[in-house]
Amino acid sequence: MFNAIGYTELGGKIATASHEFVFTGTNGDGTLAPNNFISNGHCDRWTSGGELAGQYGFAWHGTRGFTDYDIRVVDKQQNEQRSCKMPGRLYCFGKNHSGVVAKVVIPPSPVVSRRAFLSKGVSTPAGAAAFDTLCQNEASAAGLAGSFSALLSTTAQSAFQRVPLFADVSRGGFFRRDGVAVFSNGSALAQNVPAVSAALTQHADGTYLQADLGDAWTGIYNFALSPSPPGDVQFASYTCQDWSLATGSYGALGRASAVAPEMVRAAGVVGLRMFACDYAAHVYCLER
DSSP: OOSOOOBOTTSOBOOTTSOOEEEOOBOTTSOBOOBSSSOBOBHHHHTOOSSOEEEEEETTBOGGGGTOOOSSSSOTTOOOEEETTSOOBOOOOOOOOOSOOOOOOOOOOOTTOEEEEEOSSOBOOSOHHHHHHHHHHHHHHTTOOSOEEEOOOOSSSOHHHHTTSSSOGGGOOEEOTTSOEEEOOHHHHHTTOOOBOSOOOBOTTSOBOOSSOOEEEOOOOSTTOOOSSTTOHHHHTTBHHHHTOSSSOEEEEEETTBOTTTTTOOOTTTSOOEEETTSOBBOEEEEO
16 A cells, blocks of 8 residues: 545545544455454444444555554554444445556656655664664665654754754655655745655655554654653653653654654544553654
């Protein structure tokens, strides 16, 4: 799944800021969700609008999340379900098209653009510099010239401020290696209003996220990627104490399989998600 299905049959874009539930009855691996007294995954084969539940994904998720949105990331056995009494969208696929579907040609990234990728490696926090090194090493191994840094907030600086990623709007936005725009609007980025166009699910070597939601450390407090006031003790809990602790603290994650806002802040339907810092996660790597 290269990108989210976030558009209607008329080409209209579904709002990325909202959670658009899509009934699927499908596990993340494509198998049928169970339908029993423990887990009612498909509203009794979609015949019941009663007390049962149906498994769902989100319209602005790719990879696993578009069919099965796991609300508990660490426990992959927990599938998210929605009451069969509640409305939900459906994914619609054509089944009788007899011709060859025209290949969509992705235009090359603008010369002034910068590259972005999801780290293939995962890590517990060992300092923001260690995450930067992870990004740089993966970029170098993939033959990407230039300098790369992890998209992270700290207690003192937002993800925008920590490194000068977004200050030079003349260089445009950030693109995946396949040419798909992720952060497409440099001007919006400079104003801390991320224009997220696609999920950042591609690694530096050109391969794509496969089996999971792509949990990525960000430490981001809100969608503007900005921290609470510097020195705020509470905010330190969003960044694993400035990425210095792998135990005894918590940090905020985004999800690479999602488009805004959960790409940078996994807020979901239950508020900001905090995870123990002993959890090994990806990071987003952006060219400086």
